[in-house]
Amino acid sequence: MCDKSRDDALTLNQQEFSFICRYVHEHAGIVLSESKREMVYRRFSRIIRERRLSSFSDYCRLLQKNPEQEQNYFINAITTNLTSFFREQHHFDYLRQHELPALIRNGSHEKYMRIWSSACSTGEEPYSIAITLMQAMQGLLSQWDVKILATDIDSNVLAKAKQGIYAKDKLDDLSSEIKRQYFKQGTRENSGKVRVAQCLSKLITFKQLNLLHQWPMKGLFDVIFCRNVIIYFDKDTQQDLFARYYDYLKPGGLLILGHSENLGSFQSDFDNVGRTIFRKPVISAQAQVV
Incomplete structure (x- = not known):
């Protein structure tokens, strides 16, 4: 009563x-x-209550006084984490029907594939990518070096993503075949929950990453998912991120955005191959002129 x-x-x-x-x-x-x-x-009312502070001004002063201590907790509170399995299904259909078969054909010697889910939230996106890989590659997966990098700024959602445990009703829109092959039903105290299959988990590495900070990855990616996160940044930050994504894509690689997002002035640097699916040209326009 006192807290209320x-x-x-x-x-x-x-x-x-x-x-x-x-x-x-x-x-x-x-x-x-x-x-x-x-x-x-x-x-932030919840944070103020948990910190036993008396006002928003008190919390603002706390942020100024102890930024390193409070910053991670602050970011976790403010970020939005709405997601679902196979959200925007057409992206995964394109991967399964077009992009992954082409990568398999063109990479028959190298057998190396990297995909980045750059705002993975609670993990539904990277696990959906992993299921799509399993479906498209079937028996070929063991012959390839395939990895999915899943990053997010929010440490809380990353912990849930790594755990790979979800309420059973999160699978309501999935086919019975996907449920049977890629999820394990909980029993007893875990009744009503499911755990992702190990064959999916072993494909994914989860890491905390603030997209505004330095990106430690050294290799290039075949596909980058950056969905429903760009809209939260201002225009200058968006353009900076698109430039960095471009540099981290292999020639011919895909950048996949959310349904309400666009590339802005970077539209001319990519080829539009589907609904919010953009391909980095194999040969840049500048190289063609030279």
Whole structure:
């Protein structure tokens, strides 16, 4: 009762809201508009209660005083993690029907494939990619060096993704064949839950990564998923990220965006091969001119 009374008494003034917006933008690149004020109030009221603070000003001072201690917790609270298995199904259909068969044909000697899920949230996206790989490659997978890198800024969702345990109703839209082959049903105290099959888990490496910071990966990727995250950044940050994604793609590699996202001025640097599916040209326009 005391905690609820304290929440009811909290107010978020314009100065506090502006500070939080600046802090989010500086540390995560996310742009918060006035329409997000209620979300900020709701999520940070919980933090204030857990920290036993009395006001938003107290929390703003805590962020200034102990940024390293609070930053990870702050980012986890503000990031949005709405996802599902095979969200935007057409992306996975394109992989299975077109891209993966072409990579298998063209890589028959090298047998090396890398895919990056760059905002993997609670793991549904990379596990959907892994299922698609299993379906497309079937008996060939053991002959290839195939890895999926799954990254996210939020350490909490990464922990859930690594665990690979989901509520059973998360699979409601999946076929009975996919459920049977790639998920194990929980029993007793785990009734109502499922765990992803080990054949999927062993394909994926989960790592925490802030897209605004240095990217430690040294190799290039055949496919990069960057879905439903670009929309949270300002235009300059978006263009910087597209330039970096371009550099991390193999010639001919795919960049896959969310349904409401576009490449902006980078549209001319990629070929559009499907709904929000873009291919880095094998030979750049500059190279052709030379």
